[in-house]
Amino acid sequence: MAKSTTPGNTAAVRQRGVTMKDVADHAGVSRTAVSFVLSNRENASISEETRTRINDAVLELGYRPNAGARALASQRTDWYGIVTEIVTAPFAVDIIKGAQDQAWLDRRFLLIAPSDQADAVGPNQGLEDAAIEKLLEQRVEGLLYAATFHRGVRVPVSANEVPTVLINCFDADGKLPSIVPDERGGGRVAVERLLQAGHTRIGVINLDPVIPAAVGRLAGAREALAAAGLELNPELVVSGYATADGGYDAACRILDRYPPKDRPTALFCLNDRMAMGAYDAIKERGLTIPGDIAVIGFDNQELIAAYLRPKLTTVALPFEKMGALGVQTLAALTAGQPIIADQQLVGCPLLERSSV
């Protein structure tokens, strides 16, 4: 037993790939036997003795199966492809992380390819089609398509050749299953938190372009207020660009519009960057957070939310979970199982920090 069984130190010697044949010869059996043992076949009858002899040979030679050859013979690759602009514009990286982790658990590989949908006339136009083509050449068994922000997309037709699941986006005209955040639920939970803290005059800093995130979050806010017998005062809803500057401007407008006593005591910012700007507007006026004004954000952008002072209470986008769920859904699809729903909503949990 005390041989150089560790593949690490002996391996550098053996550049020439060692194959099953080598293992078979070394163990004095046929290649078939080796294959049977390595793939743990149920109904193969191999004596315990030769079985260990084969396993020993594997270790001694540092044999490593050739995934490509295996795929060719077995007609399955165990690969999923994920094509996403996240590669080109990292923002929702955690989608990849979630997908990767789940794929790893399922003993599958994730092939990550870039997309260009985000830029209408970027330099990489056409990159996406090429990327999908490449993925298909690798014979991926399923495709994940992920966007950096929740929106409708046009999925290239070539994606139809293989089961496909959308993450953080939805198919404008097709019938592809998709996984998106529950924006509305998130908006509701945010406002509920403010209500629970005793706030009734709540200002909303709204996102300017009409995107699913803005619409959903605002609707959720309305729901929460309605449930408390309140109504969203249109005067307290101010829109701005989805940046810190936009948030600053919007917050200024909303804060300066009223005398102190009528001023909203809480601000629901539809994303963290705007909350960042709102912080400045509030502090600039000598007001404290959350003492004078409570602030709640959305997105949970770690670098902002966790590092603002005070740390920002916010609603998290469940990127990781969405990625994982994407892989799970794909696994179900490729296994021929029925899908749970055409569009799966993933909850956006509240992250308590110190701004409420």
Place this chain on the structure above:
Amino acid sequence: MAKSTTPGNTAAVRQRGVTMKDVADHAGVSRTAVSFVLSNRENASISEETRTRINDAVLELGYRPNAGARALASQRTDWYGIVTEIVTAPFAVDIIKGAQDQAWLDRRFLLIAPSDQADAVGPNQGLEDAAIEKLLEQRVEGLLYAATFHRGVRVPVSANEVPTVLINCFDADGKLPSIVPDERGGGRVAVERLLQAGHTRIGVINLDPVIPAAVGRLAGAREALAAAGLELNPELVVSGYATADGGYDAACRILDRYPPKDRPTALFCLNDRMAMGAYDAIKERGLTIPGDIAVIGFDNQELIAAYLRPKLTTVALPFEKMGALGVQTLAALTAGQPIIADQQLVGCPLLERSSV
């Protein structure tokens, strides 16, 4: 067991892969001819006519080469593997982006696998070795190993079986080529910028743990001062944790230590998160940026630097370039070319915004 289980719902248009044989039959030639045409062999003699007939057949049948089979036959996969904790703790995502882009240019595929080196006793212990093993099973032709922050690492031995390049880290005991940011140059450029703006009393907010980033950046700052005939006043160097809170505390200490006239007029924060905290300390004291105090950061964390108010002038870590350079170096290595240098330093460019 029937193997023709139709996957998905509507996905299976053309599940039955069309092979070269099909193309050959359809074009009335031999499979060899098809292979020759598709691989654009120089010395193959195929008439122009049959050449187009074959190409037509390819289009009509929607033939797509099987990358796996091709790899098996040609003994090359065109794959590189990148194993990195960036997957588990996204921070330097742009390394992946840079590598991916470059790989794409080189018509190569990047297989991304997770690492766990960052957490000493994390839940995924051993994940890294398994990941590398998987990559080798896929017969990657080279390995990239990337870290989230500049540091020494212990590279698993199995990585020795294939050319390996380190990105944003270096091999503690071995001789692997590595690509790291020029921290010192970055520190120099930052302080030079401050000097150029007329500041001579410069405070430094230093990173607490002794890591290459801190050491290098500080050394660079000293160099710049020395070149201007100045010296770094130890009293003006304050250390803190690499967080916004740490930056806030450090800035408070440095600002409150002196009467206004002796106060430093500029702060070099060794990272952007600390700069974020410093902003708060400065604003809290009724001082303006850059009017009363100029601030310069390091790292260029977009979400912070571009969204602080005023936007933060900072030194960027060249993650993308490092990723690209990693792939290029790997390409040279696998091609048998000599490496430029054992350790390649990549410049950290100054990003002018509005805080100086």
Place this chain on the structure above:
DNA sequence: CCCACTTAGTAACGCGCGTTACCAGCGCTG
């Protein structure tokens, strides 16, 4: 003693493709 059945394995084919060796026909030269 023969037959059926189990155990322990092996030979051989094919996955889709790259590649090498070969071949048939044709025009041209000596």
Place this chain on the structure above:
DNA sequence: CAGCGCTGGTAACGCGCGTTACTAAGTGGG
């Protein structure tokens, strides 16, 4: 007319492996 080189291909092998069909040696029962 033999011989040669050139054009335009083709047959066949092997890459490393999964898988099916088959065999040879024991085992037990009637």
